[in-house]
Amino acid sequence: MNVKKVVLIFFLIVACKKQQQETSKNVDLKKFDTGLLESTIDSLLNIGSGYLNKSESADSAFYYFEKSLKLSQSSNNKYLENKSLHYLAKLAFKENDYPKGIENYTRVINYFNKTNDQWSEANTLMELGNALFLKENKIKSYEEINEIFNKSLSIYSKLDSKKNQADVLNHMAHCYLNDGKLILANNKLLEALALYKSVNYRNLHHTYHLLQLVQNIQGNLEKSLYYSLECVKSMESTKDTLNAQLYYHFVGENYSAIGNHEKSLEWYHKAIKIKSPEDRTLLYHIINIASKELLILNRKQEALDLILSVAPLDASSNQPTIEEAKGYVYDAVGNKKLAEKHFANMIALYQKDSENTPVPRHVSLAYLKIGTFYVEQEYYTKAKVLLLKSLEFPAGTSSVSNKVKANLMLFKTDSALGNYKSAIKYYQRYKELNDSIFNETKSRQIEELQIQYETVKKEHDIQSLKNENLIQNSKLAKTTILKNFVFGGLILFFIVSLLLYRSYNSKQRTNRLLVSQKGEIAQQNTSLQELLKEKEWLLKEIHHRVKNNLQIVMSLLNTQSNYIKNPEAFSAIKNSQHRLFAISLIHQKLYKTENATLIDMNSYIKDLIGYLKDSLDMNSNIDFKLEIEHIMLQENQSIPVGLILNEAITNAIKYAFPNQEKGMITVIMKKQINNYFISIKDNGVGIPDSFSWHTSSSLGMTLIKGLTNQLDGDFKIKNKEGTLIEIVFVNKTFSDIYTQNF
Template sequence: MSSDKKQILSERNVIKTYLENGAVFLYKPDSFKEDMDKAKANFDKAFNRSIQIKDQDLIYRCIFYYGELLFEQNKYPEGVRNLEKAATYYHKNKKFEEEAEVWKVMGGRLFWKSPRSNTTIEDAIKSFEKAERLYKILGLNEKYAYVLKNIGDAHLNLGKLELAEKELLQVLKIYKKINYKNLHYTYDLLADTQRLKGDLGKHLYYSLLCVKSMEETADFRAAPIFYEQLALAYKDLGHHEISIDFLKKSVFLLKSEKKIDYGNLYEATDLLARELIEIKKPHQALDLVERTISEFPPKKNADKASVLSSLAFCYDKNNKTDAAEYNYLKMIELYENKVPSFYLINLSQAYFETGMFYKKHKKLDKAKSYFHKSLHFPKGIVELNQIKEVNLYLFKIDSAQGNYVSAIQYFQRYKALNDSIFNEKKNRQIEELQILYSLEKKEKELAGLKLDMVQEKGKTNQAVNMIKWGSGLVIALLMSLFVFWKSYKSKQKNNRLLQSQKNEIDLKNNALQKLVFEKESLMKEIHHRVKNNLQIVMSLLRSQSSNLTNEEAFEAIQKSQHRLYAISLLHQKLYMTDIVREIEMKNYIDDLLENFVDTFGLYGRIDFSVDIDRVYLHETQAISVGLILNEAVTNAIKYAFPEQSKGTITIMMKANCLKTILEISDNGIGLSVDFDIDTASTLGTTLIKGLAEQLDGDVSFVNTNGLTVRVAFSKGIITTQ
């Protein structure tokens, strides 16, 4: 090799060293000016030397790194121009893999540009698609799948959920074909897609696969995000204790990182606080949020808005209403005016939470306004579960305000969405997923036991080798064993007989379990259909009542609606519970009372005081109790507090080993002196007496400081304190 060629080769190595050194400073976290200056100094030396030796490949490699440096300095137009120059050069010289790499890098830069916008994401997709086509032609399947995954992620962020799902499933297919192991990043994106689509079963499915893949590959770089995703799946399904366990893992890992991801930390803390509130620990939730803010104060406006949301929710649950309202309004102000427009999902959730707050505190017009705002976003941005809840609350508000036509429309939308999310098929899928997950854990445990058995077997073989010298003793033992051989054969025969009997019993048990399952499924379907039919009748009565001018007829229809609602609610509880023939009464009575508040507009006038043991009743008893409660409360609302006077209705339900006692009492005007309850033949009292007889119980009316209706009956129940 000539000396000139050796000198050029040596110079190229020096240039490559400058580029490598510059890249080290360029890709350091946080883009500090000192690091960027050192990166540029190395790139300048590499560029000048490349020009001197007239090496076009190295010149355009320098141009590429200059573009990357401009991106780090937030000079996006100049950065794009540099990368386009590099891509044009590589294309012209048929260096297609290098060209694809440039488009992939540009796509990533545009996708994560701050502040993000739909325009930059669409530009990112265009760059990714150029890289995708080249990698596909070149047959570089792993790189092709990686870029396609980024395209799916971008479409997910634009709310194009069906397209994103299709692309991500294609990515999985390619990865599995080439035996690529780190599938958890793709599973996580699919879980996000299903959550936004409202498919809770598939959300749980992909979240479990994500965590399983992460743990099998020991790739824990994104563990906090993946644990949070799985916690979200369990939260939406109502498994709050399991959700809390995964959220605690996520928060612990986020706080342990050298470089704290504040956005993810606040998000995981907020979810954990809300789950703690779900299990009746509001003080612990508020303490968690306040400690996190104290340890890790927010700096960005988006983080400040996230923290305000957590504080507002926790303040409200700790009965600090003024502080809660202040934080909700401050959060809305930040999202509307100071947070980048890309945070549309967060803004929608902020409107929804604020609407929930005002609805709870009976400021219905404000609540309605924020609920409507939460819906005014492009399709795919707002979670389907949230849209379902908004329609339910708008139905309740319009019902309370007498807007029955729009109320029915909202209820129909809510029911359609609810049925699409929670249908029987999906419920079975969810149960099967959880069973499969449990089986996999057991299989791992069994694998561990097998390994222990193998090790023990090795030790046994060693022991056998050690005692071979005592062959005479072994022969003697064999002779002794012969004596027991006949008894062993006899026992073996008996064992076969017992095993045969056991198999027969197992088959019968399986058949019985299948019959029980089919019966329970049929019962749930019957209760579901009865509930739907009763609600249709209620809607018809509501429509009919809006045209009535006769007050007595209106009241009669309204009472009928309440009675139907009590029965409908019971059937709803029956088909949503695992115990098809038993109802937990506290939850049932709470829902009945909420309906009274919404229907009669009792906000601020009549309060309910509830003291109810956790009592489970058979469905036939629950219907009678619900109708007695309906009649007694309706009469108290209408007659105990004349001229819109204020008062309290107290409901008490206690159970012991012998009796269950139900008392409905008010502190109103009571019955008139000449009113004889024993001879009274009003429909309400007649119904209460008849229903008490159905319970095989006694009813009494006490007219002291208001009226108390007391029903005592024998229990066919289960009670726990």
Template sequence: MSIARSIICLFFPLLLCLNAGAQPRLKKEISIQERWALINSAAQDSNLVDLMIEQGQHYVWMPEKLRVQLDTALLLSSRAKELAQRIHYQNGYMEARLLGVKALLEGRQLTQVVDLIRISTDKVFVVHAQMLVGISYLERPYSNKADMDTAGIWFRQAFYESRKIGYIKGRRESTRLLGRHYFESHNIRAGKEMYLGIINELHTEHNYLDEADWWIDLGYRIPDHDSTFTEKAEYMTNALLIYIRLRDIPRQIWVWGARAEVYRRQGKLQLAEAGLLKVLEMERAQGDKYLPRNYIQLMDISLFRSNLNKALGYGLACVQAIDESGDSSMAGMTYEKIGSIYSQLNDPTRSIEWYRKALTVYERNFDKGPVSRINYFLTKELIKLGKTAEALAMLHRTMKYFPPVHSLNKELVAGAFAACYTEMGQYRKAEQYYHQMLYWESRTRLGNEISAITYYSVGKFYLERKQYQQAAIYLDTALSITPGRTPVTMVKDMHLMLFQADSILNRNASAIHHLRAYQLLSDSIYSATHVKELEEIQVKYETSQKEKDIAALRQQSRMQQKQIKQSNLLKRVTFGSIILLVLLLLLSVNRYRLKQRSIQALAIKQKEITDKNSSLQRLVEEKEWLVKEVHHRVKNNLQIVMSLLNTQSNFLESEAALAAIKDSAHRMQSISLIHQKLYQSEYLSLVSMPSYIHELVHYLEDSYRGVVRIFFDLHVAPVEMDVSQAVPMGLILSEVVTNAIKYAFPNGKAGSISISLDYIGDAKLLLVIADNGKGLPADVNFAEGKSLGIRLIQTFAAQLDGQLEIESKNGLTVRLTFHQQ
């Protein structure tokens, strides 16, 4: 049922008028790519939510959607819902959720939708979701009684839930859907009751705008039937009167067109034409340049009335309106209608020209339905010119690239193949295709021009095969279709063929009736179609086209003149640029040569510098080697001096002399260690103090017996000290430690000596040597410096420009503060 309704909409522009809804002036449609660009660049606001919902709905309502498109719609629904919730956009949140429901239903995932309805606490969402489920059953392809009943159940659930929660909008919308359900189930009375109940309610509330919309929807939804056409026109009139009272011009235009379509389908072509002319007048007064759809409807009406002159005039005016508006959305249908006019004028050459223009438009848009229809009419015209093989090749191409989907299109394609095989004399094969036509007609039963074409074609086939009884049956069926839905030229031919069949079947009265009808229609068509007037219309159109071509040629000539001027200018600029480039090239070559000379000079200087640096490096290395050699020799000389002292001590008997020699040896060792560190180090003027102090202390430990009873506690920071400071500091350390070992712990008493060297400020060092021995005697005056050791310590401290402190309390503590160089 829903497919039949969709096919009606393809051929009759009523839906064009009604799609405008409450907004007769629709915003410009944008492509998927343009909308994605807007989505990617939009701010995180309600506008982005609306864009994502709109894009998702586009994927959901695509005629031949893929799984990936439905998944994209679900993803857009989820993101729109999250954003709407974050920015507190309630309407967008609801629409995003409902988009998800639509996508799931289109993907046949009804179980998930039912689960969403069951767990949802938002009753308004539940109502809308229930209505969407019902619509999915109502509009299911080839829906049956079970589908209709299921749709009714869901609509009633939505109605009762809306009434329960006091949701007026939901109650009215579910009532509308129940009305549609009854209409689809052929219960017209119940459907009207649903609509009229809400209409009365809106009228009582003085909600006239919504009331008018409901009148129009009722007129559109009530099924087409000879008994309902008057009611449909009456409902449209009710809406029109409301819009006139509200002074709503756009909606008045809309309803005038909708009612004209009802009259056209009813067969009241004069009323339909008057209504469309009224629409044309009002749209022109409004300054609307988009008039093609009205011209197309007027063309249809003139065709059905066999007023081919007027039909052609409307058609060519429509082409002009398309050219002026720049909107080619109606171009395919316009070209198709003009092709049909020339076909009825028995001008196959021009008919084919316009049909092919229409085919180009439809194929570019990949619109399979119109492609099938155009190929049928093209086939008939090509056969007239004896190009049957070309027509058959075209049909095979159509089946490969644009195979028909709906029953109506399959019906037409079968008819085209049947016509080809009939012309080729393959009657058995042709008859098979005619049977296919009848089969697909039985699936649609629209009772329109296509139905008439089917029965007319089959009847003509059997008449030519001299099967007069069968021919009469099909021709009578074609003739029974409501007047106004079949072109008069076809009706005329039906009467002629029925006259021939009835004459042979001895149905004389019927034959005479059909003969008179044929003669009457022939006279009517002849009187309505004046060859001279047609030629004038054609000449006028061709003149207009030639004027456009001349204007285009003039424009092209101006463009060519402009291009020639630009070309000449470009040549001059190019020539000047070449000269400039040559000059720049010469300058560049000259600069390059100068640069090369500079580079060569620099390279020579660089070599000289490198050679000097290498020479200096060798001198530095030689100097370092010499310095290391000096330190090594000094250390060796000191070792020789120490050996001499040790040898001399073997020949001395005085204890004082032996002690003096031993102390001198210790001092020599302190200096020797420094020179040893220097020639072993990479840095010839810096001594690593942690390593030096540890080695010096170990040496002093090894020099005296019984030192094992003394514990040494060392805390030395990683200090690198210049040799000029390391020597006096080492001698101070040697003097203090030697005195502590010798005098601080008499009679083999155990004790400890602590040594620490650390920074106490920027480049400021503190040396602390302390023991826990008996300390200095009370009568010793450090300031007088009578002993050699004290004088040496004072002298070395002065060399370091340091501050020396000696404290004899709980042992002896020596503190030396100095700045590192």
């Protein structure tokens, strides 16, 4: 700033002060050059902004901003007046004068709206939303804050600014998350992620971090782990490690939630090693939960050493965390009295500062922890009060995992107190929540996520080693060339060295080519494995949907049969239902087994006969004798076999024993050398002597003959102390079926 401007600022400040003291005197500011006046106001704002970011200079900042505002108003410069108001709005929020801050922000936003400066209006709306959000729902509700963000989003959408739209969606999702509206939060985050990716924005870790928080609270542990690993991957690839401690800590928490405590501890140690900022609240929290992992692994002394190594507390906000950790450790080493003291201190501190607690789920977890402690000490009445408090928080503010444990503890408490009806209710709730979190599929997905992350990490390490090797090879080549120059006088040696170098270089190229080809082959194998997994999954999905569609058709036929009076039509519909079930059962077996192409005929035939017994209202006079080997058939063979069995067994049940006499139906299926043999025999009335299956035109017999031909088999039916049907067909491999079909 030059001398002329300093003098001018001094003069204007004195003039304004005198105007306040003597209202009758009016300094005519129009005498000043307009350009100098604007420069002066800008200088005042620059000086004030320097004080704005200093903790003890709020009065100085206000002084310069107020002077710039009055000069702007006196000169009727709306732009600079608005700029001054903007700075005063920021200062008001810093000084906790929220009504004044909101008023000034509103005036600034209205100015931008009036002048149609859409960019500035959207930016200021987002700034106001952030300022209110950082005050943790104390000034306006999260719903009101999101209304402000939504206005900003609407303007950014009109301007087609995808990056800014994604930023606003992130802020809105964070509000929904803190307000317990997890579905809305998840939807907004997925929208933001799609927008970021559409503009190739790489810093996705904050969005992934919020997604993993949402999934963790909902109890979707495999998704929570996936997003936390993606968060770390994004952070490390962009080298934006400002929040590395936070992100590593959440990976550890997710591994702990799925029971992998060794892996969890590895990530916690990784987080602890990072240099902490001045506010060490997160570090103390990580030390707290790391000590619990050590206790779970029965490393009690390490846990105690870790807690006692904590530096003196920086702020009171850390005290509940450390009190909790000490409670766990002293409980583990057997000092129950000290443990209870520290747990009680933790609750007292949370209750004392409940208005300033930013995340309600921390308080809920605190009640759960001390409640669990009292259950273990058999102080059941005390325990129940605290456990119920842990469940009082609104849905979405406490994780499903914590609710699972709280309901289990309440079950134990009420059982001990003799409240058995209430205990059963809590146990049912515990099972319901626990089953929603863990199942075999989720466990397998979690293991796959862990393997994927380890694979990527190893590939990254291998690539780093390769790069180091290339650098070393480059240095070696330079050294060789330098030596060749030193001994350049020796022509013969130079020629020999040159030939050796060329040979060496050729080998290096060959080696690099081989390594590259090996990498490509490995990559292709990996891709093929993934495609194979996808194909199996899709095949199971197809079988599932086919089964569902067939069951829908069966239901429609069943409904139709209720309206049919004609016995023949009714019988035809029932027969069709049986045939459809025989086919749908095949597809059900296929999608429920690991191998989506083979059917265990032993299990299938038993299920089919069970269905026919129920659906045909079979009397108890008919018994079944089954001699079924465990034969695995392809779908192309199992469907015809199922339909043949359906027709033959249905006919035997309906017609073999017309007078309800005691009867036996024998079903045999076994493997011969190169064939399969099927026999369906009853000891009923048999078939008429005039019957010829060669010329019979009944639908059932036509189906059996046609399906036997489809199997390339032989079919026989005869009287032998009843009716005997025998079918022999070729044992075909998958390649035989594939060749036949194509």
